Amino acid sequence: MPIAERAWELMAIAVAPTQQCQGLGTALLQWVIDAVRDSGASRLEVGTGTFGYQLAFYQRAGFRVSAIERDFFLTHYPEPIFERGIQLCDMLRLTLHYDRSNP
Ligand SMILES: CC(C)(COP(=O)(O)OP(=O)(O)OC[C@H]1O[C@@H](n2cnc3c(N)ncnc32)[C@H](O)[C@@H]1OP(=O)(O)O)[C@@H](O)C(=O)NCCC(=O)NCCS
Numbered sequence: 001m002p003i004a005e006r007a008w009e010l011m012a013i014a015v016a017p018t019q020q021c022q023g024l025g026t027a028l029l030q031w032v033i034d035a036v037r038d039s040g041a042s043r044l045e046v047g048t049g050t051f052g053y054q055l056a057f058y059q060r061a062g063f064r065v066s067a068i069e070r071d072f073f074l075t076h077y078p079e080p081i082f083e084r085g086i087q088l089c090d091m092l093r094l095t096l097h098y099d100r101s102n103p
Pocket of ligand 1: 012013014015016019020021022023024025026027047048049053054057
């Protein structure tokens with residue numbers, strides 16, 4: 001969804017658990033990156049947890065950490081979220097800049 005002039009946020013991306021780790025997520029993410037670039041955007045943002053494979057998933061596609069929103073998962077979700085036994089508390093905001101040679 002659009003969040004500012006020429007800036008979009010990827011709100012959610014998911015692949016069915018039985019179909020993960022086959023490259024589908026990377027292909028979906030690349031489709032979104034290309035579509036948003038083609039719309040004339042200067043940046044694409046996404047929020048994710050502060051740990052886990054998702055961080056590598058996004059950074060491999062060119063996203064970089066741009067901010068941290070402390071307590072995001074504590075204040076925006078009705079139930080606690082755990083990944084690998086660790087509670088998600090803070091959200092990292094990652095940004096892909098299209099018009100910088102160093103993203
Ligand atoms: C994130 C997600 C969309 C990636 O989709 P995918 O089809 O599995 O992606 P790919 O096959 O292109 O794999 C991307 C990398 O993530 C890793 N990965 C994917 N699912 C994983 C899982 N359940 N556990 C550990 N690593 C996982 C893959 O191993 C791969 O890394 P590698 O190439 O170094 O092995 C998918 O795992 C998913 O739906 N996760 C749950 C929802 C979610 O976390 N969405 C993102 C919210 S920020």
